[in-house]
Amino acid sequence: MSIAAAHASDQGSRFLWVALLPLAGFGALVWGLLHHPLPWHGGWAWVPSLGVEFSVHIDGLSAQFLALITGIGALVCVYASGYLAHEPRRGRLFLILLAFMVAMIGAVSVDHLLVLFVFWELTSLTSFLLVGFHHEDEAARNAARQALLVTLSGGLALLAAILLLGDIAGSYSLQDLIAQGPALAADPRLPAALILLLAGCFTKSAQFPFHFWLPNAMTAPTPVSAYLHSATLVKLGIYLMARLDPAFNDLWLWESVLVGVGAFTAVWGAVLALRERDLKRILAGSTISALGTLTLLIGLPNPGASLAAVAFLFAHALYKAPLFMVVGNIDHATGTRSIDRLMGLWRAMPWTAAVAMLAGLSMAGLPLSFGFVAKDLITIAKEDAELLDAIGYATLFVNATVVAVAAVAAVRVFGGPPEWPRDRIHEAPWRMILPPLLLALIGIEFEFLPDLADPLLAVAAQAMAPELGAVDVQASYVFGTVLTAAELTLLIGLALFLIWDRLETVLRPTRWLDRFGPTAGYQFLLESLPRVASWQTRVLQHGRLGGYLRATLVSLMALTVGAGLATWLNLAEAGTRWLQDWRLVGNDWPAQSWAWLTAAALMLAGAAASVAVRDRMALLMTSGLVGYGSAALFLFTGAPDLAFTQFAVETALVVVAAAVLPRYGPPPALADEPYRRNALLAVASGAGVFVLLLGMLALPQDPTLADWFGAASLPQAHGHNVVNVIIVDFRALDTLGEITVVVFSLLAALPLLGALIRARQEAA
């Protein structure tokens, strides 16, 4: 046992070096911040023909996100090397995790909106793979799919918003958009663009009503949750809203939607946290709540709110990530995350308990922690803004819940008499202690890195609110009214903590909402998809050839009638001209007329015979006659190439069908076919096409292309046969595509035919 364990831990440390990659990024960022003033520019052309430039613009806000992504990323890698020491596929996880990091770094660094969209979607895709990492577990698969569908739908809305904004502003550069700012409001399309943009951000950042994917995504391995669902991925929507805030924060729409949705999400997330028993899902609920608070803060127009937002963003990442890791350690040691079964763990897991205490202090916003500073700033920002009383009470409730959640995570599961026999649970290895401990320490005493922290927060806030002057975050401790509000919050939070077990009953009425809420809506949509698919398959793909033909002809008829109506006015004129041109009345007939008439007679005879005969082989021949007749017609109307092709197609078809048909037994009874209805349909579609052609002939014809091809064929492409030159030279790319489709059709059909052959073999 011990040998195997030692071996496994060796295996785990093999991946420790991965942490060096984000660490190097973090180091480079710190070095850059100390030596070069922000913002940094750079970039190169990517798709010059579309004006897409890979332009990088890093200001305070980007730098803050980069610090979170690389710094926490390095620690998460260390943590994961311990957490996944026994996971044989962990190499894959590290690879996807790094890909996700790159996508996040790209998303918060680039200036071009379309490039940002590419990285945005990459984060969705990689997070799908990470959430569904344990893909043998159905719950993980469903959660991954849910997260993907929700965030990708939002991504589509975002793309539409980007295109609209690009059209309105005449530029896809974020900096250009911000520079134009309020001037954009003059465009009537702006509200639509903003709604779409916010839909994209809300899905990504788990705002109501798109929040439901986040708690379910807790099936992901804990390092993934600690990284994606507390510090990075879910903050990407927050990032984009914060980034565009200076352009739009004067708009009533922007402010009201952000404040309204943010406040409601904050409350709803708190409710979700309060009624959970799974520690990880409790944290997920409180994360939704925190994201709502961030959205609310971005929506507030005063500059203080921007400072509060960036401070809270930092503080939240610094306490939520370690708390997730703490839950991971508990899960690792005990195999459960249910708070009903966890108690008195401090004796067996003293280090994890210490980390939980430190992070919990910051989360609860107790003095001397960075959480306290953030909460302080939030309170000031909200007092400055003129908010509804309801939002004030909501904030109190949300903050109290945060305190209660912190107490549950830090006190409840560790305190009390030890319920677990000590030999059964063990403290986590150092790789799973050090990363959360470091984060929690930074969170508890942010003066730990004073040279980095203060300016970083200030420049980040200034990126959101340019009018904000120099700030000293640490100096904003104001004891007074703020502290009393904090005391009240603490008291209510403690009360909530004490009655936690009874809250489930109290909050039971909210379960009623679930039946009609967003989750139910998602489930309904998901289940409707196969239902609609099977319905339309039953109706359209019934397997009866006659029905397919009728459906095709009726669709064709509908098109014909539509086109005929569009050219209706030309018809009379067309008829007259047709009669004159073809000299059916008056004048002499041209020399080829007899050939035309013969060809037409051939086709008519073929058609008439096809209706009359019932034998399959005879039908093949008579319908072939129609084809040969039309080929002859082409031949005498100056299209020898078309005629040749028609002859070849018709011959090949007849030969192939004659070879294949006799081997497939007697034909199915034609008696089932509605003979009269078919005849009527055939005549009607024939007449429809005739009228359509007549209408087309009446339209003026543009000979530019035909003349050009005729003139250019020999000098430019060395060929007399214009048709062939067009196929193989002028439009060679089209032909290449068509020929590829032809070949691929066989690639798809061969397995099907093979299955048919095998089925018949087994039946025989």
Added chain:
Amino acid sequence: MTGRALLLERTTRPLYGILLAAAVWILLRGHNAPGGGFIGGLVAVAGTAAYAMVFGPVAAQRRLPFGPMPLALLGAALTLVSGLPALALGRPYLTHLWWNLPLGFAELPLSTVLLFDTGIFLAVWGTLAGYVLALLRGGEMDRGGTP
């Protein structure tokens, strides 16, 4: 068709050769007269179908160079490749190049167009022959024969 059709068997073998020769001729003349890779391919398919009708799909497949799927893929690959030389010369993809090969008594006009058209020919032949042979094999079972 039950039993053997001697007359058909005697005529089909030379007919197959004639049809293939005609198909290649149609392919080659296509640039200046009616014809080309597509029509040539169709004629070749007619030959394959006729052969398979008389001697069975297995025998017909044996006469098909490389077999249907590789033949079709080879054709698609030829059309793809024929556009590459232009890239090497810095021209847009699929810009066709011509080269008159002096033979002493005459000049043989070679071009990437011919490569392209040959690709179409092989792709059409391989694909449609693949369909025909698979359908025939499926049909064989119906008659209790062996595929």
